[in-house]
Amino acid sequence: MTAVFKHELKLNLKSLLIWALSVGGMGFACILLYTSMEGEMAEMADTFSNMGAFSDAFGMSTLSIATLSGFFATEVGTVHGLGSAMFAAIMATVLLSKEEEAHTGEFLYSLPLSRGKTVLAKGLSLLAELVIFTAICGALYVLGFVMLKEDIPFKETGIFLIRMLLMNVEIASLALIISACSAKNRIGLGLGMALVFYAYDLIGRVVPDMKDYLFFGPFSIANASEIFSGKEMPVPALITTAVIITISLIAAYLSYIKKDLAS
Numbered sequence: 001m002t003a004v005f006k007h008e009l010k011l012n013l014k015s016l017l018i019w020a021l022s023v024g025g026m027g028f029a030c031i032l033l034y035t036s037m038e039g040e041m042a043e044m045a046d047t048f049s050n051m052g053a054f055s056d057a058f059g060m061s062t063l064s065i066a067t068l069s070g071f072f073a074t075e076v077g078t079v080h081g082l083g084s085a086m087f088a089a090i091m092a093t094v095l096l097s098k099e100e101e102a103h104t105g106e107f108l109y110s111l112p113l114s115r116g117k118t119v120l121a122k123g124l125s126l127l128a129e130l131v132i133f134t135a136i137c138g139a140l141y142v143l144g145f146v147m148l149k150e151d152i153p154f155k156e157t158g159i160f161l162i163r164m165l166l167m168n169v170e171i172a173s174l175a176l177i178i179s180a181c182s183a184k185n186r187i188g189l190g191l192g193m194a195l196v197f198y199a200y201d202l203i204g205r206v207v208p209d210m211k212d213y214l215f216f217g218p219f220s221i222a223n224a225s226e227i228f229s230g231k232e233m234p235v236p237a238l239i240t241t242a243v244i245i246t247i248s249l250i251a252a253y254l255s256y257i258k259k260d261l262a263s
Contacts, residue, residue: 001121002121004118004125005122005124005128019083023083023137026079027080028141028143028144030071030144031145032147034148035148068145072153073224074225076224077224077225078224080137081164081219081224082198084167085168085219086191086195087168088169089172089193090175090191091129092126092174093179093191094179094185094187095123095126097182097185115257119180130165130172134161134164137161141157156228163222163233166221167218167222169245170241170244170245171218173249174193175193176252178190180253181255197217198219201223214234215237218241220234221234221238
């Protein structure tokens with residue numbers, strides 16, 4: 001089981017680093033750009049905060065983009081949220097199905113290791129990858145604040161990263177069902193699912209009648225503008241996330257250990 005865990009981490013190390021450095025690097029660049037745009041941001045802050053539904057969707061009605069923390073929440077929050085969701089969906093969608101598509105399962109499941117333990121080891125490796133991804137991005141964001149010699153909002157940034165990690169676990173658990181039920185690469189389906197969740201949250205913050213149903217989407221627990229403005233996590237969203245993760249993991253596990261693997 002440990003060998004499978006280590007093998008998965010080693011196999012996905014390159015992809016992990018590319019995604020983490022790309023997403024974290026874009027967030028880092030956004031932070032550094034703040035200095036050159038600070039004057040313009042101060043002039044545009046009032047305008048952006050009074051653009052109705054657009055301001056609500058991107059959190060500019062509750063935070064001022066003229067401040068670094070507000071700029072971070074609206075810009076880096078969007079980049080990290082969408083980028084990390086795509087990464088989680090892609091990695092989870094191929095986690096189990098790749099063994100059948102590449103016919104490596106014929107060797108893997110001939111080893112003295114139950115299919116259930118193999119799924120568990122792969123799932124733990126995916127969780128480790130999401131944690132490492134979050135840590136790398138977080139380190140780059142902190143570095144950005146340090147380079148600008150600005151006070152680092154450790155509390156808000158820490159809560160933001162933890163909630164984003166939880167959101168990614170939820171998306172990954174749903175994508176894992178796709179992987180468990182498929183014998184082929186379904187990256188497009190997993191990626192599309194992540195984008196639909198993002199669009200659902202964005203539209204839900206624009207359309208007043210949908211705001212009461214935002215808790216159904218994973219992004220509802222990790223909205224950066226709400227976190228940096230001091231709002232508490234919505235309890236219905238947290239409960240929904242816990243239920244979805246639990247049910248999804250159980251469904252993926254049972255589906256995979258009972259299915260007839262393609263030869």
